[in-house]
Amino acid sequence: MIKKILIADDEKNMIWAMKKALKNEDYKIITAANGIEAVEKAKDQEIDLVLLDLRMPKKDGMKALREIKAFNENIPVMMITAHGTMESAIEAMKIGALDYISKPFDIEELKMQIRKALEIGNMKEQIEFLTKKLKDKTGKVIIGNSLRMKEVLDVVNRVAKSTATILITGESGTGKELIANAIHYNSDRKNKPYIKVNCGAIAESLLESELFGHEKGAFTGAVSRKPGRFERADGGTLFLDEVGELSLATQVKLLRVLQEKEIERVGGTEVIKVDVRVVAATNRDLKKMVEEGTFREDLYYRLNVIPIELPSLRERKEDIPVLIDYFIQKFCREMGRSLISICEDALERMVQYSWKGNIRELENVVERLIILSQGNVIHREDLPKEILLQNEDPSEFILPKEGIDLEEVEKNLIQQALKKTDYNQTKAANLLGITRHTLIYRMEKYNIKGD
Structure with missing residues (x-):
């Protein structure tokens, strides 16, 4: 499909140079001589990428960028900058511009930047579709505009329809279960069973029975036959959370299921074929566990067919304001309160905090702030002590509102x-x-x- 690129610049020579540079590429070039024209054409046509000059008559590039992003946030926009306008280019990127092109430009670099921008545009559309499906099924959403999260969601989108086993890794609270949900509900198995098991929450003595089922009389208390999670997930997906908590004995049995696609119930002799797509997750370092001899190497490679590593919140700080805004709206709605805002100083303090519990910790803190807040604005002194006292500058001490001894x-x-x-x-x-x-x-x- 031919991509449409809108180039907005009041310099005819610049338009001519760009059209000539892209002549042999498979693009349809649309031009605009000023900001007003650029906004109108971006509204009237399905544009895949906009190149906006910062300085244009009637409406400058910054105003045009704001208007384009207001009616379609997903259109990738690149700014065309001249010498001395770098500060403005950086400001434009804060508003939502994807990148900038400096005048005079290198032809090959221009082509590469455009290809990259169009790829990101495609990725955004796919991610939007993926997250909408997840929300429709679970009521939950994946939030993240950072490059790291876009990369994760791009992988999820590409692997969801395969039957490959997936291993999701990341610190506690990073959203591993949410990613597993997205994989299932965007797969061809979305209308089949989706069974979850927390391997760390079930006693070792009961886990084998939970996974593989048992026959009547297999052990004390087994008063009837019980199908296990693998049987119940037949045709669908089994999510093994905290897979690093499995004992070596259970690891052997899990390996057999992954290799042979069959199980035996505890106390039984019948071999039962199962068609189950396994998605596993852990916050532990399985490679290190393999080296220490606490996790089987062969099972590790069976699980790690497609690895997805979730970044910590510390690695995606640009997502923190978006997450805070989402949680504020969520809890205000749930508590029947009018919308509360957060002052810039408090927001900056939260962005700089280390969030060892990641998104789960952030959500809990925002909920606590909404419950305890008496006004319509969250101020810095309203923040929990642990956030106030963590400071990059040790010479600055933030006095809590209740004072200190x-x-x-x-x-x-x-x-x-x-x-x-x-x-x-x-x-x-x-x-x-x-x-x-x-x-x-x-x-x-x-x-x-x-x-």
């Missing part, structure tokens, strides 16, 4: 410095930026023993 803080810091230095008073004094005599005086004041 200064002597208690001083005593605590002295104890920390002493522990860090194995109670070497000279080293501890250096850490605190005071003299050894001052340290000894304060240790006596707070009745701190020298170990």
